[in-house]
Amino acid sequence: MNINSAVYLATRSLWWFRGRATTIVLCLTLTLWLPVTMRLLLNQFRAEIVKRADATPLIIGSRGSQIDLALHALYFDSVSPENTTMTEAGYIQNSGFATAIPVHIAYRTQSVNNVDGVPIVGTTVEYFEFRNLSLQSGDGLTTLGDCVLGSNVARNMRLAPGDRILSAPKNAFNLAGDYPLRMNIVGVLAPAHSPDDDAVFVDIKTAWIIDGIGHGHQDLTTENVDQDMLLHKSDTSVTASAAVLPYTEITPDNVGSFHFHGDESTFPVSAIIAVPQSRRDQTLLLGRYASERSEVAQCVKPSKVVQDLLNIVFRVERLIWISSLLSAVVTALLLSLVLFLSIRLRESEMRTMHKLGCSRFTIITLVGTETAIMSLAGLSLAVFAAWATHALAADWLRSLIF
Amino acid sequence: MFHTRYTICMITIDRLIFSYPRSNFDLKIERLEVNSGCATAIVGPSGSGKTTLLHLIAGILAPNSGAICVEDSVLSSLSDADRRRFRLQNIGMIFQDFELIEYLNVIDNVLLPCRIGNVVELSAATKQRAEELLTQVGLKQHLRKSVTRLSQGERQRVAICRAMLASPAILLADEPTGNLDPVTSDQILNLLLTSVQEHNATLVMVTHDHSLLHRFDQTVDFAQFLIPAMELTGHAPGESA
Numbered sequence: 001m002n003i004n005s006a007v008y009l010a011t012r013s014l015w016w017f018r019g020r021a022t023t024i025v026l027c028l029t030l031t032l033w034l035p036v037t038m039r040l041l042l043n044q045f046r047a048e049i050v051k052r053a054d055a056t057p058l059i060i061g062s063r064g065s066q067i068d069l070a071l072h073a074l075y076f077d078s079v080s081p082e083n084t085t086m087t088e089a090g091y092i093q094n095s096g097f098a099t100a101i102p103v104h105i106a107y108r109t110q111s112v113n114n115v116d117g118v119p120i121v122g123t124t125v126e127y128f129e130f131r132n133l134s135l136q137s138g139d140g141l142t143t144l145g146d147c148v149l150g151s152n153v154a155r156n157m158r159l160a161p162g163d164r165i166l167s168a169p170k171n172a173f174n175l176a177g178d179y180p181l182r183m184n185i186v187g188v189l190a191p192a193h194s195p196d197d198d199a200v201f202v203d204i205k206t207a208w209i210i211d212g213i214g215h216g217h218q219d220l221t222t223e224n225v226d227q228d229m230l231l232h233k234s235d236t237s238v239t240a241s242a243a244v245l246p247y248t249e250i251t252p253d254n255v256g257s258f259h260f261h262g263d264e265s266t267f268p269v270s271a272i273i274a275v276p277q278s279r280r281d282q283t284l285l286l287g288r289y290a291s292e293r294s295e296v297a298q299c300v301k302p303s304k305v306v307q308d309l310l311n312i313v314f315r316v317e318r319l320i321w322i323s324s325l326l327s328a329v330v331t332a333l334l335l336s337l338v339l340f341l342s343i344r345l346r347e348s349e350m351r352t353m354h355k356l357g358c359s360r361f362t363i364i365t366l367v368g369t370e371t372a373i374m375s376l377a378g379l380s381l382a383v384f385a386a387w388a389t390h391a392l393a394a395d396w397l398r399s400l401i402f
Numbered sequence: 403m404f405h406t407r408y409t410i411c412m413i414t415i416d417r418l419i420f421s422y423p424r425s426n427f428d429l430k431i432e433r434l435e436v437n438s439g440c441a442t443a444i445v446g447p448s449g450s451g452k453t454t455l456l457h458l459i460a461g462i463l464a465p466n467s468g469a470i471c472v473e474d475s476v477l478s479s480l481s482d483a484d485r486r487r488f489r490l491q492n493i494g495m496i497f498q499d500f501e502l503i504e505y506l507n508v509i510d511n512v513l514l515p516c517r518i519g520n521v522v523e524l525s526a527a528t529k530q531r532a533e534e535l536l537t538q539v540g541l542k543q544h545l546r547k548s549v550t551r552l553s554q555g556e557r558q559r560v561a562i563c564r565a566m567l568a569s570p571a572i573l574l575a576d577e578p579t580g581n582l583d584p585v586t587s588d589q590i591l592n593l594l595l596t597s598v599q600e601h602n603a604t605l606v607m608v609t610h611d612h613s614l615l616h617r618f619d620q621t622v623d624f625a626q627f628l629i630p631a632m633e634l635t636g637h638a639p640g641e642s643a
Contacts, residue, residue: 005517005524009506016505352501355462356564357490358518359483 003369010369020342021374024335028378029385031331035324036386041393042317046310052194053306055131057282058098058274060088060289060299069298070305073271075195076105076119083268088297090265095288097281098274101126104207105270109200110166110180112157117168118150121199122207130275133196137161138187141203144258145250147183152197154188161185164249165200167210181210182249206250208267209258215246216258274299343367412438412572412604413459418468420451420458429454431468434622441595441605443615446624452608453498455624456574459606460493461485472572490521494565494603496575496594500557502549502564509545512536512563522568535563539593555586559593566597573598575607579614591617 014021052074061069062082071077083104092100101124108117125141127133138161141148149159159165166180183202191197208214217240232239247254260267276282289299343350350363413436420429429451436442444452457463458470461477464485470477475488489495502511510517512532516524536545539559549557558578565573575594579587591614598605607618615621 002520009517012510013505348501349503352497352503353518355457355460355495355497355501356515356518357486357521359486362518 006365006369007373009366010373013366014370014373017342020338021370024338024374025378025381027331027335028375029381031328032379032382033385033389034327035321036382037389038320038324040386040390042314042320044390046314049306049310050303053302056273056302057276058285058299059271059302060084060092060100060274060297061271063294063296063298066298066300066305067309069271070300070302071309072105073103073273074302074306076121076199080106080270083270084272084297085265086267086269087265088293089269089272091293092272092274092285095285097285097288098276099126099130101130101273101275102204102269103127103271103273104204104211104268106207106268107167107170107210110168112159112165115156118153119199120147120167120207120210121201122204122210123201124204127201127273130273131192131194131196133192134190135187136190138185140187141201141206142186143250144203144206144209144255145181145184146186146202146206148187148189148201149185150189150197150199150201151191153200159185159188161187179212179215179246179248181206184250204269205260208260209250211268213262213267214258214260216250216254217246339367339371412436412440412473413606414469414471415458416469416471418458418465418470420454420463420465420468427451427454429458431455436604436606436620438604439598439602440619441598441617442607442620442622443618444606444608444622444624445610445612445615450624452624453576456495456576456606456608459572460495460574461489487519487521490515490519490568492571494568494570494573496558496561496565496573496578498577498580498608500561502557502560504548504550507546507548508536508541508552508560509533511549511560512567514564515567528567532563532567535566536560539563555582555590558582558586558590562590562593562597566601569601569603571603573603573605575605577608577610579609579611587611587614 053070056074059070059073061073062084064081068077068081072081083106086102089100089102092098102122104122105119106122107120109120111117121127128140135148136151136154138148147165149157149165154160157165163185164182165185166182169180183200183206189196189201202210205214209216247257250258274285276285286299286301289297293299353363353366354360413434415431415434417433418429418431421427427449444455446452454463458465459472459477461480462485464482465478468478472488472492477485477488480488503514506514509529509532512535513524513529516522516528522528533542533545536542536559539562541556541559541563544552544556549560552560562578565575573594578594579590582590594605594607595617597603609615
């Protein structure tokens, strides 16, 4: 029997028993698709995670968990490490080894259009340059109270430049604490396919205002101020009563009244991204934080922290592979049983073939060709389905990661 | 007495003993000859070994002892592979229940021996012959039809065409009219006899229908083989017109 005849007879048979053949092909497809897709998605997951970490040379923050610090600074993770201060930013800048980009992520926005609040990232303009973030619409941050939305935030919350968004206070019952600040949306960032798409960016001073470190209120030094608002007034100082409410929105009229109490170097930042000029500077800065600054802060290499974290997380991958292997073995056994039973059901056909002069080898060739066609179809479908899943689920996966 | 048109012995069976494994059934034939070009009917009670004999002549089964000679070949001494090759080259078989392949259409069933063996080439000429055979038996309109959608008579005709495709020297038919009404039965028998005459083939046909026996050159009654230790000499005991 030549191969053309074998394929012809096999395809006729498969078409005739198409219900059974389709079931076998689908079983094969699912068995192969699951591990292949898992592999592709896990690889993508790893690449996405590592990519951002690799692009960030150093992160400086308060002493404590390196993982918390790295995840917070890189992915705006909700687990906040202890704050460090602007002193560290000044130290890095003055050392001349690196450019310091402070990042303060302490608050989230309120939910808008049934979309949960997103992190508010207080930073400086250097951050946008460092992350290659560009504006899709509107303008950049120019004044206090301005904010720029990540692309996903703008799309999901259906917001655009000219709209406003409120910060969410950490504690609604703390009247002396932070107040919600109504921020002006001045721009929307172009998609970056990173956590930046899911954050709202403000100037770091605006972040401090949300944090309650800076505020604005009516002028209490004028003569015609309501005396109920004052607890004490002297030539050098004024102590306001609780009747004085801080502004919850920064407008051109009241922006002048916003001020900060205390020394800016003591103001909090979640982390500082340090961008060294060279590898030598990076090593020197790491050395500084391993020695003279080790008591007050830590400097971590995000790529190493994330890789260590992934090594732990991806040990689970082995379990996935083992379970996939087991399910493949079970499926193979079941398919063998199905094939065996179907051959038994077709015993009379095989007997007829033999009576007509068909050799045992030819019958095996026929059954083998049918099995090969079904296997090939299952494999092709699995590869196509894995590719389609990978292509279509990429955005969904990214949303899961970030 | 039986009438023979040819004097050359096509099939010779000598001192044949056959038994199925784990079975009490024994087939013993001392001597049986079928002449070339003859139409031979085999009759006998159920279970007497008529179908077994056809399978032995076709080489599907091998005897325990004795010799089966077909033309110049001692079939009983050939290997299974050689018997299979011999079967493809020389024998056309028509089974009692047709044994058509349900997933193949009419013409593909007829061409099946070409696809499963290398004896007859699957050429355009072969396909044309298959179509001609089917046209002769009135199935021209059903070439691409599934055999499951044919009537019993039509299926039997497909089975005959499949057996005739390679113009075999011997045509073995196992109760081809068993499931058919008298009219269709007569048509099928006419077709078989005409076909073997046209191709100068030898026909050995098992039948229970004694009303058909007068149309055969030779009749072999298997009831005689059932008598223990009976020795047959010379020609087979059946008589024909």
